[in-house]
Amino acid sequence: MFLVLVMLLSSWLKVNLLAVTLFLLIMKLRRSTLGMPSSEVRVIALYTVSNQMMGDVKEGMASSDKPEIVERETKEKKHEEGDKDEEKGGFIEKIKDFIHDIGEKIEETVGFGKPTADVTGIHLPCINLERADVVVDVLVKNPNPIPIPLIDINYLIDSDGRKLVSGLIPDAGTIHAHGSETVKIPLSLIFDDIKNTYDDIKPGSIIPYRLKVDLLVDVPVFGRLTLPLEKTGEIPIPYKPDIDVEKIHFQRFSFEETVALLHLKLENKNDFDLALNALDYEIWLADVSVGCAELSQSTKINKNGISYFEIPITFRPKEFGSALWDMIRGKGTGYSMKGNIDVDTPFGAMKLPISKEGGTTSLKKDGDDDDDEVC
Template sequence: MREGWRKYKLLTSLSSSAQLDFLTRAMASDDKPEVAERVTRGKDHEEEKEEDKGGFIDKVKDFIQDIGEKIEGAIGFGKPTADVSGVHFPHIDLHKAEVIVDVLVKNPNPVPIPLIDINYLIESDGRKLISGLIPDAGTIRAHGSETVKIPVNVIYDDIKSTYKDIKPGSIIPYIVKVDLIIDVPVIGRITIPLQKTGEIPVPYKPDIDVEKIHFERFSFEETTATLKLKLENKNDFDLGLNALDYEVWLGDENIGGTELQKSAKLEQNGITHMDLPISFRPKDFGSALWDMIRGRGTGYTMKGNIDVDTPFGAMKLPISKEGGTTRLKKKKDDGSYDDDDDED
């Protein structure tokens, strides 16, 4: 008994590999082959059990996959499709561009599918202009399609302060990247990557000068005149003028203004001349007007807005001129007066 216990302790003190080697040698040197046969049979039986176990798991996996495919085929589940169908600029001014990205999503499934998240990025020449995340973006109806609108505001001051080479009046290329994260029954959560390229303007206000004021009728009760205007479009794209509004000051006195429909094409980086009518009552104004009548120069200011069409949509751009000097010249033969414009 003690000898057996000693041998057991000696065996257990060996490493696992040494124990295995010892047992293997013991079985190999045993004079009783039936013991080795039993061990071999036991080993074969264990391997058969493992094979049966592995085969059972594989059969379960195959069964589940087969059932899933049959359910998917019978009910008609499939992956939705999507495309960036358009990029619009509903409003552009000197400060920002409002951008709407239209994404058309089609759902072939018999049940509505939820849009989990929408990730978007707008970049230009590899540089990020703006990015964001829209969570819980809605649901796409069963066997239908929806246009998902992604609203984005591109702030020009942020762009120009970050990238010094982007100048007012320029056109820059862009690429819109969108990731739609959708939860589809049976299939699970999927991500659909989309992108679209285009161009976005960085508008600049036109320069304006009053080259001359042509007085058609001059009296203290009612004076009518025509402003000889020069507009310089400093943008790299044409402006189609539709309307404008303006006011004029002589010195500190507002002599009036008007709104009118006016059609003209302001070519890119070009100069356009136009005539604008104005009327006022001189007796209602102060010394600035009298200085002009006496032949002395007086300062003038003009401010307003122009409504224009562009390749990117409609814009409303400000126009202004401050610091100009004007004086009334001698009366002409036709009874009208001309006014010189001297810029400071």
């Protein structure tokens, strides 16, 4: 029985030596692509063969464990057969332990290890009244001598346990051997969807969020691994400011050209500060455009606060027609204003719309002490 076992082992080694040779040749051809030294290629080849040997030994043990029905003539014959089985089992166990030791040495030599990941940044490249575009930076480090594929990325953003957005990014790329990559995860929050789903989330508020990311990678030796990540923070639900024309101060009046200052009130209805950098606007009196411009204006508006500033306008009253006489007689005329403001916030830069419709104003006589009033 021992001789038969040796012959089987010898035959197995011949076949697998050929497999080793072919494997080394293939790995040598791929070495330039992988950028791996030849020593590491040989070690990986040995590791692969050792795994195959382990599988074959296990298979052989499984087949040898099947009971055989034989007739025993004497008790002495039974004892002899038992001794041979013990000898056979001990020999296979030694081979198994030897291959296992080889596998451990290969793992130590090659240096296979689990990759690591960390959220290094969360950016808001665009945020307005409709949506917030979010980019999550995840740094993935690969300590292994071969590239590893990033199979899937699962992400979820919730607020107080309520889902805001979730998704899956398949085939997210490859992490180079002994390298690191910053993987960018783009996603968008649609504010109308959030407000329609959760009534208590109001425009202008700041809500807490929790970001959960699961990275699925495929690593030799370890197989498929899931790297869970989590990050918390806050995100705003912006609301447009209110703007009103408090009064109009006419600096020079004539039918050909009139110069005036608009005194504006800007109310911040958000739970965060606004640092006003610029505004563009167009204003209409009696449905006639009296001016549009882009101005650089530096003003801080505290959260839920009010700020006042002035902008100049120049117009020709004769273009108003009968509406001018209504203004002179004190009957008033309607005005409207539309535009945008560029602001900095704790969450990044925003461009917010401003608008006012339905206001009225009247023109007072020359020499009056009060400024022209706006209602």
